[in-house]
Amino acid sequence: MPSVEALFSVGLAVYLAGAVAGLAAWRRPAAARVAGFALALAGTLLQGAASAMALVQGAGATWTLPLGTALFPWTVRLDPLSAYFNLALAFLACAVSVYSFGYVRHMEGKKNVGTLVFFYNLLLLSLSLVFTAANAFSFLVAWEVMALVAYCLVSFEHEKAEARRAGVVFLVMSHAGTGLLLVAFLVLATTARSLDFARFHLLGSQLPLLDQGAVFLLFFLGFGVKAGIVPLHIWLPDAHPVAPSNVSALMSGIVIKTGIYGMARVFFDFFGPPPLWAGTVVLSIGVASALLGVLYALMEHDLKRLLAYHSIENIGIILMGFGAALVFRALGHGNLAAVALVAGLYHTFNHATFKGLLFLGAGSVLHGTGTRNMEHMGGLIRRMPATALFFLVGSVAISGLPPLNGFVSEWLTYQALLAGFGSTESLTRMMFPISGALLALTAALAAACFVKAFGIPFLALPRSEAAAAAKESPVSMQIGMGILAAGCVALGVGATWFVRLFDPITSQALGLRVSSSLVAANGLAMAAGTGRGGTVSTAGIAVLGLALGGIAAILVMLRSRGARRVSGPTWDCGLPGLTADNQYTATAFSKPLRMIFSALYRPRREIQAEYEVSPYYPTAIRFESDIEPTFEKRFYDPLQRSILELARRMRGIQAGSIHAYLAYIFVTLILLLLFGVRG
Amino acid sequence: MMQLLLLLAISPLISGLIKTLKARMQTRRGPGVLQFYRDLYKLFRKGMVIPDTASWIFTAAPYIVFVTTLMAGLMLPMTSTKAPLDLFGGVLAIVYLLGLGRFFLALAGMDTGSSFGGLGSSREMTISALAEPAMMLAVFTVAIAANSTNLSEVARSAVGQNWRFFAPAQMLACAALYLVLIAETGRIPVDNPATHLELTMVHEAMILEYSGPHLALIEWAASMKQLVLMTLLVNVFWPFGLASGPSVPGALGGLGWLLLKLGLLSCSIVLVETTNAKLRLFRVPEMLAVAFTLGTLALVSTFLF
Numbered sequence: 001m002p003s004v005e006a007l008f009s010v011g012l013a014v015y016l017a018g019a020v021a022g023l024a025a026w027r028r029p030a031a032a033r034v035a036g037f038a039l040a041l042a043g044t045l046l047q048g049a050a051s052a053m054a055l056v057q058g059a060g061a062t063w064t065l066p067l068g069t070a071l072f073p074w075t076v077r078l079d080p081l082s083a084y085f086n087l088a089l090a091f092l093a094c095a096v097s098v099y100s101f102g103y104v105r106h107m108e109g110k111k112n113v114g115t116l117v118f119f120y121n122l123l124l125l126s127l128s129l130v131f132t133a134a135n136a137f138s139f140l141v142a143w144e145v146m147a148l149v150a151y152c153l154v155s156f157e158h159e160k161a162e163a164r165r166a167g168v169v170f171l172v173m174s175h176a177g178t179g180l181l182l183v184a185f186l187v188l189a190t191t192a193r194s195l196d197f198a199r200f201h202l203l204g205s206q207l208p209l210l211d212q213g214a215v216f217l218l219f220f221l222g223f224g225v226k227a228g229i230v231p232l233h234i235w236l237p238d239a240h241p242v243a244p245s246n247v248s249a250l251m252s253g254i255v256i257k258t259g260i261y262g263m264a265r266v267f268f269d270f271f272g273p274p275p276l277w278a279g280t281v282v283l284s285i286g287v288a289s290a291l292l293g294v295l296y297a298l299m300e301h302d303l304k305r306l307l308a309y310h311s312i313e314n315i316g317i318i319l320m321g322f323g324a325a326l327v328f329r330a331l332g333h334g335n336l337a338a339v340a341l342v343a344g345l346y347h348t349f350n351h352a353t354f355k356g357l358l359f360l361g362a363g364s365v366l367h368g369t370g371t372r373n374m375e376h377m378g379g380l381i382r383r384m385p386a387t388a389l390f391f392l393v394g395s396v397a398i399s400g401l402p403p404l405n406g407f408v409s410e411w412l413t414y415q416a417l418l419a420g421f422g423s424t425e426s427l428t429r430m431m432f433p434i435s436g437a438l439l440a441l442t443a444a445l446a447a448a449c450f451v452k453a454f455g456i457p458f459l460a461l462p463r464s465e466a467a468a469a470a471k472e473s474p475v476s477m478q479i480g481m482g483i484l485a486a487g488c489v490a491l492g493v494g495a496t497w498f499v500r501l502f503d504p505i506t507s508q509a510l511g512l513r514v515s516s517s518l519v520a521a522n523g524l525a526m527a528a529g530t531g532r533g534g535t536v537s538t539a540g541i542a543v544l545g546l547a548l549g550g551i552a553a554i555l556v557m558l559r560s561r562g563a564r565r566v567s568g569p570t571w572d573c574g575l576p577g578l579t580a581d582n583q584y585t586a587t588a589f590s591k592p593l594r595m596i597f598s599a600l601y602r603p604r605r606e607i608q609a610e611y612e613v614s615p616y617y618p619t620a621i622r623f624e625s626d627i628e629p630t631f632e633k634r635f636y637d638p639l640q641r642s643i644l645e646l647a648r649r650m651r652g653i654q655a656g657s658i659h660a661y662l663a664y665i666f667v668t669l670i671l672l673l674l675f676g677v678r679g
Numbered sequence: 680m681m682q683l684l685l686l687l688a689i690s691p692l693i694s695g696l697i698k699t700l701k702a703r704m705q706t707r708r709g710p711g712v713l714q715f716y717r718d719l720y721k722l723f724r725k726g727m728v729i730p731d732t733a734s735w736i737f738t739a740a741p742y743i744v745f746v747t748t749l750m751a752g753l754m755l756p757m758t759s760t761k762a763p764l765d766l767f768g769g770v771l772a773i774v775y776l777l778g779l780g781r782f783f784l785a786l787a788g789m790d791t792g793s794s795f796g797g798l799g800s801s802r803e804m805t806i807s808a809l810a811e812p813a814m815m816l817a818v819f820t821v822a823i824a825a826n827s828t829n830l831s832e833v834a835r836s837a838v839g840q841n842w843r844f845f846a847p848a849q850m851l852a853c854a855a856l857y858l859v860l861i862a863e864t865g866r867i868p869v870d871n872p873a874t875h876l877e878l879t880m881v882h883e884a885m886i887l888e889y890s891g892p893h894l895a896l897i898e899w900a901a902s903m904k905q906l907v908l909m910t911l912l913v914n915v916f917w918p919f920g921l922a923s924g925p926s927v928p929g930a931l932g933g934l935g936w937l938l939l940k941l942g943l944l945s946c947s948i949v950l951v952e953t954t955n956a957k958l959r960l961f962r963v964p965e966m967l968a969v970a971f972t973l974g975t976l977a978l979v980s981t982f983l984f
Contacts, residue, residue, distance in 0.1 A: 411771055421978075433819045434975070440774075441811055451800060451804050536771065537767045541750060548750065559723050560723060563724060563727070563891065570791045593805055595961055596964050
């Protein structure tokens, strides 16, 4: 049996080999594609095996990779938390790599496939290093490599202006976030006199109260940029859709989870019980992200942008779990904190699975129709049956409907929030049920959104020639989606088995094992972890549902034997023939919600009708409608303007005179000397 | 098994009762309490016309709606405090199972390619999304009091302390759930179950293309959903008569009480239906906001009083 260290290190080396293979074979795209993605696939399998072993063993393996310098060694640690995130990465990347064999083929001859393969493998490598870095130096290096590689992938289709713009916004936001992280790490490092993560354990809580709050917020915002929390999310809906779809799946599925990983590491490893307000802030931001994410998603007609907004929503749901866990920890309820943490972490894995699946499905649709605009799709369920089925599985899962995986983690979140009401006597307790109610609203709106996101592209009549001529994707893409769809089902139905995997993590973070209290009736049902909190059995629901459905179908068939079953045209109100133009559009579908939440959206609508004789008989109508991008307009535009204004004023001190510059250097030197003497 | 038959058997009765009572209130004779059974019997023998634009979603949806509603009903204590499928889930599972059925029904509405289907789906999903938080708050109020989201536990704890209906929290939560019930079952201020081809319709627009056994399944499921939500309301807030163990006299007594309570609730629904006009679609959110506020007040009052 090979050791965890060996498997992991070989996996990294295989990623590196994949990257090199991509560059080496860039003149022969087919070879680069096959070799690159085969190596990526092999790497994910090795990494997955290593992470699963590390997670099951529960003890953290720590060793040094020959990458760093003597002063800054590159230490790698696969403790349960790292192993868990790395496992999610390996699982998603495995499916995406299989998918990429078929998906990237259409780029051959048009794009430089070799560089795509290079950056793809490098992204997997850097992600794996981010999750496992054991000191601040290697973490930040891996973090930066990841950001730069992600930038290259976002701007991969750089001939399009939107891809270039999205890339720049992503890069700026990402670096602002890294700046915050750098400061926070420096504060911790000066206190610990070390860069080692092991020395940071519980260190945050030993800082003076003011520093503690500052460091907490710096970490939260710094990681929040990457995770895409509201209001730091503006880069996300631009950056994720413009990347090639296999990369979008990785970006939304796992790259934003690096922010979640960082938060988990800081909140539950570097900090002990935090002050109460910290948890409250995280919970509130979680609720705001969830609700605003889904509300903006509802207004999108670009399939991939819609999915990107849903990532913001799901990050919000994860943070609701984390926030509740922090509050419980502050109040001294260790068990509840563990349940809430499990809810957040479970949702992290689930989101990686179904969002990866949905982005791969969207990529398959894009591959088949050549468009991302839902208003030009329709009827794809007949032409792309496999893609439709997988996309449907993802839609049901992300809407949090039983018996799939989204339901399980949302159910756990509800239970944690409900238990929170009894955890304190103060008014803080109202926060929990209100958050729960808003989570219900979020989930119901997500269901509405996915009725649209599945119904408009896949059902009824095709709305364009491209949709009518769509072809099903190649087998490798179907297998890639199939793996993730199977994951959605397994993580949902087998929930009672999977919660056991969280024991090492909670025991590392909080010193508690809660999985036995989360399982009832010999593993048949999930329990709420608080004695009498309630039970649910996704496996039971699935089996019973299939059985009852089968019985009902047989009875109906027996009863209506001999009855006519004919196919006929849809009722068209007596008009001659129903066409695709009669169908409800995505805009029309979300119209009631646009009206109801108009205070948020501030929709704008413009109708111009041309007519010759009477205004009642228009010859042509032009309709335009959009919503106001509130955050960009009210926050980022003024910010950008003031930064530019500041820069303009600072131009004065850069006069180009060498004497002035010498004076600046001199003054700076003196100041530094003064600081040096004082210190 | 008993409860399975009970759900299937008495849901058409309640629907028929409401229809007849409503007719009497409007000084009409009405079709008779048993009409719904005759309708189902007739529909199951009819042939089906399936729109040629429709896919397998259209055929699968009636079964999914029917089965999810049935399972939701089995998680509910009807005649005794022990729900048959208590282990499989509580009130959260009920809400989400009904949500699963609605999800597929809305997809089926869009599958036909007619604008009515899309219209119905869009409105149904909107209204239900807005009703959800109010429902959750009402449910949380009772779940917090009982320390459990499983309804058997809720009912047991309510029976133990006898009737606490006059506690402000219970009354407010009950009012919130009542408004949600009206919205979710498509009753008059929100939707009109009696019209077919009007631009006001929601649920009926969505299922316009269904015929024969499929339509029967959907109608039956809708009537069961109404029964499930009504039973939820009456058994959580007025838990008298619930048998505490599995005994024949207890079950019969529980059944008697259940029918009585459902009858009373039906009367109040009929009153609301006959005395109110249908709201404009964009006024419905205001009504649901009232429900949400009531739910919040219910929670606040659990620790104020």
